[in-house]
Amino acid sequence: MKKLILIAFVALITGNVFAQASSDHDVIQLNDSSFKELVFDYENGKEWAFKGDKPVIVDFYATWCGPCKRIAPVLKQLQKEYGDDIQIYKVDTDKSPKVSAAFGIKSIPSLLFIPKTGKPTMAQGALPKETLVKAIKDVLGVNPPESLK
Numbered sequence: 001m002k003k004l005i006l007i008a009f010v011a012l013i014t015g016n017v018f019a020q021a022s023s024d025h026d027v028i029q030l031n032d033s034s035f036k037e038l039v040f041d042y043e044n045g046k047e048w049a050f051k052g053d054k055p056v057i058v059d060f061y062a063t064w065c066g067p068c069k070r071i072a073p074v075l076k077q078l079q080k081e082y083g084d085d086i087q088i089y090k091v092d093t094d095k096s097p098k099v100s101a102a103f104g105i106k107s108i109p110s111l112l113f114i115p116k117t118g119k120p121t122m123a124q125g126a127l128p129k130e131t132l133v134k135a136i137k138d139v140l141g142v143n144p145p146e147s148l149k
Contacts, residue, residue, distance in 0.1 A: 027059075027072075027079050027088045032098040035091060039114065042102035050114055055140035057088045057132075058112040060105045067126035068109045074129050078136070085142050113139040 036042065039051055039058065050056075059075055061068035072090075079088045093100040093108055103112060107124050113135055114120040121139050133144050 025079050025083045027076050027090055030058075030089045030091050030096070030099075032096045035089075035096065035099045039089065042099060048119055050116070050120075052087065052114065052116070054084070055086045055116050055136075055142055056112075056114040057086065057136070057140075058114065059088065059090045060093050060100055060103070060110040060112070061090060061108050062093050065108050071109050071126040074132065078129070078132060081145050081147055082136070082142065083145070085145075086136060086140060115140050 030038065035058075037051070039056065040049060041051070057075070059068075059071070061072070075088050075090075079086070091099055093105055103110075103122070109124070109126055111123045111127065111132075112120050113123065121135075123135065127135070133148055136142050137144060
């Protein structure tokens with residue numbers, strides 16, 4: 001019975017995570033467990049092994065953080081402009097302390113740029129849109145859409 005409840009709970013969480021990924025290309029909120037499922041299992045992985053199928057930006061933030069609030073609409077706009085070429089995730093450092101600690105997050109916002117292959121790169125601060133577009137091209141290897149050229 002406990003196993004059945006656990007399976008139902010995992011299915012519910014997984015369904016909620018994927019339901020958030022609408023055709024509008026939304027930024028998706030992750031927690032400790034969904035991060036392990038969709039990005040990297042930081043508890044069991046000794047070496048980096050990205051689980052995604054497209055380049056990713058992970059925004060480590062907090063709801064009380066002023067710079068985090070300023071960069072949030074920029075990231076949302078970039079997700080819409082890049083569409084299916086990249087995925088942007090958000091991790092609330094207050095609600096997801098394990099994944100935040102695993103990546104050594106000491107200041108926010110911190111952005112983790114994860115190319116489809118290769119090692120991730122971390123950046124700190126509320127970067128301007130132009131800098132983010134350049135990082136998406138240089139680090140993630142994704143050219144900007146026509147609307148950003």
